[in-house]
Amino acid sequence: MSAARTHLSSTTVFHGALVNPLDLHSYQALPHALLCVDPYGDIAWIEPHVPDALVQDVMARKGLVGDDVQVVQLKKGEFLMPGFIDTHTHAPQVPNMGAGQQYELLDWLENVTFPMESRFSDVDFARHTYKTVVRRVIDSGTTTCCYYGTLHVEATKVLADIIHEYGQRAFVGKCNMDRNSPDNYVEPSAEASVQGTKELLEHIRGLPPLTSPRPAHDTDRSQLVHPILTPRFAISCTSPLLTSLGQIAASDRSLRIQTHISENLSEIAFTKSLFPECSSYADVYDKHGLLRHNTVLAHAVHLEDEEIALLKERGCGISHCPTSNFNLRSGICKVGELLDRGIKVGLGTDVSGGFSPSILAAIQHASIASKVVSFQHQPGHAIAVPHHLFVNHSPLANKQLPIPALLHLATLGGAQVCDLQARVGSFAPGKAFDALLVSVSSAAGNPAVWGVEVDEALGIERGMGMSKEQHLERMLEAFMFCGDDRNISRVYVQGRVIGGKEWAASQP
Template sequence: MIPVATVYHGAVINPRTLTSYDALPNCLLAVSPAGEIEWIVEDVVDSMVQEIMFQKGCPDAEIISLKHGEFIIPGFIDTHTHAPQVPNLGIGGQYQLLDWLESCTFPMESKFANVDFARRTYRSVVRRIIDCGTTTCCYYGTLHLDATKALADIVHEYGQRAFVGKCNMIRYCPDYYVESSAEQSLAATEALITYIRSLPPSNMSDTTTTKSTSDPLIQPIITPRFAISCTSDLLNSLGKLAASDSTLRIQTHISENPKEVALTKQLFPNSKTYAGVYDDHGLLRENTILAHAVHLEVAEMELIAKRKAGVSHCPTSNFHLSSGIASVGEYLDRGIKVGLGTDVSGGFSPSILTVVQHASIASKVKGFNPTLNPPKSVHAVSFTDQQLSVATLLYLATLGGAHLCCLDHQVGSFAAGKSFDALIVNVRDDSGNPTLWSGLTENPDLPNRRKDVLEGMLERFLFCGDDRNISRVYVQGRFIGGKEFKK
């Protein structure tokens, strides 16, 4: 029998599908020393805890008992963000995409040629993102190999689960911030892949007799910044690299802004669509993460669904840079995988909670102009032009993101055998968040632990919560961040 390190007792929220989640007011959840969930027992009142632990063979395991107003949810998965842009948070909203890149983004990213600057900055960046509840993050670095290695080192040190990529950029960039050739860009990408895969296990318990069977916490990801910054030769080389290893994820941008779409079509006249550019170069497949997808044509939606690729929905950024609103409901109806992305610093917050709130608003605004000829949904319900429900928003922030990253076998929800990537959320008045009114009481005569009360707590957290409500952040069972973490 695998030993149990910790047993959590209290309220648990567990996403199931796009339209459902479990709200379990009295749950007992056991985690092994390797950070994997051993078992879950629902509806366990206080008086039953010791008896069940004895039956499960772990009477002496540590017990963490949650207070009323605290609950556990899967950690957030940020499927698209730019680590070197965090210093630019909140500026540049007067620009649209291409001007914003030239005026704000490229000047900041070029500073990461200085590895000492990169290392200092990334320490603050990764800590801040973890404390916002992001347990898995898809990071874009800069074009600099050494700086991106430093990012990988810091993510590894802090224990976050992540994909880290070095941007491929050999054209349509300023002279002070561009790679010298396709060959050099590819070589640096290959060097980063080798470096990340050489890092020792991040999970501290992997050095003990009980070793995790999970994938490495940090993995490399192929990162052509967008088609505009790459030549056909470079994209072909990256496609061949991807073909040599089916486990390599791919991340890039697509159809964020109308001018970007027009320029892409001009630069790649032999491809029928923007999505077709990636497909023609072997970069559109099951583990491809396409950020934004605001202006997709129907043919592109069909192609993305056929290739089983997915979309990182970044509504905060899309509003901030006046890019538009992605047709998320239609993508879901067509069977396209969708997760959420902060897209810092196009997005002005590193928190997935902010993205959840803006995704809700975006879905409502999208419904003001009904879609002509909406597709028949692959699901039991239709999502096109419908507002996203609490269940759907929770799914996109957790299990949907895991599915997009091809990690749904491991994270995104709670089940025996999955990794314990989780948040302990506190919506009590002592959280210090004045926008979240709980009205909670410890009076045992009141029905504090009903399912509907827990559902209300979740909804308030999603729409009024922030990092003050995230007490603890766990990755692979290891306590790595949150309000209670001692930095």
């Protein structure tokens, strides 16, 4: 049976180290937290400080007794954190990871990307490929993902079905492309593109819902897989197609939208030549009704100041894809400035412009990107954003992003971009338990992570003078900068284990 259709057999209580993002500037590091997940996969309650000796007392006080309660005691070197949220990736491009390093965006699309994507007209090829793709994404720690499919309706239905079967939370879109694409990989008309989109919307909305005691009309609670409108980018869409997609969006305010914006200078110039009546790249989407609170815009490397103001006014979110931006020589998104202006920002892997399906790589490259931006500005350099526009108390423009901000981008920031912040991105009562059980033990087998057991074996008292909270903070940082899928023991979505190293070992 599909993981997305069933509920848990019991209440589960986790005891041990827990990391919980709060905002851009802070997170909780709780060495002895007690967290309860109800049978439907939602967080029932959290007690932040419960010593080992008091676990049973607290559970008894909460009325949790009997065989229907499962207790998971975390080990030394383990901690729980919210699952990663990938706000931008291309499922059919995963087989191309590492190819085309010599190209910039438009040549890369022509020579590397479109030839691969055109193969997904073969539904059997799509099925075999997408099974491997989704498994890799899950095991990399991504609990929610915004997927681009291809322009093929049937193949994209298959992608949605596999995600649903595997139990991941996701948004799945069929690319809309009725011009400026190869002859063998372009839709015949705007009407055909729209009809295919409507067919996919109906298919995804018809997937079996979660078992839940809550109202079925709240689709963010009742469904894991959602449709998302996906005009690939303005270059590939005629104005009539964008107009029709805007009309679909207007009929359903909960329907998410994803596309690209201002990734590459040649792309921007081409876009402006196609839409001379529009004042900017962002204005193209705005004039067609595609900018709003649940629009996910990938890249935003070269935004003009007027565009930033427009995106803030519309409430759009940005998917920062630093791995891809470096790899395709697109440029560097000034994330700190966007955050200071109050724009929502999450992280995207943008495979295969990006060469890794892991948000950990995106975290590492986002950190490097912010440091490069900081190099370009001397100490005391005036920040481009007027101080009266700051949303954050501590400005981030032209500075390296600190650990709390990087954690935020990978989790709660991504949830905000996807308009899912009420459900995921952090641990709180009523939210879904979408989480990672992380191990930075040497037993995980990652030679880049120096486990505490090594210190003990060598007689190194590395933790001297550190509180347990500080030691947990150090574990988180080691995972963020040295970790990989070997350090992800379990991946939970809606309370269910759907991936991770332990899950893989348990499969026949």
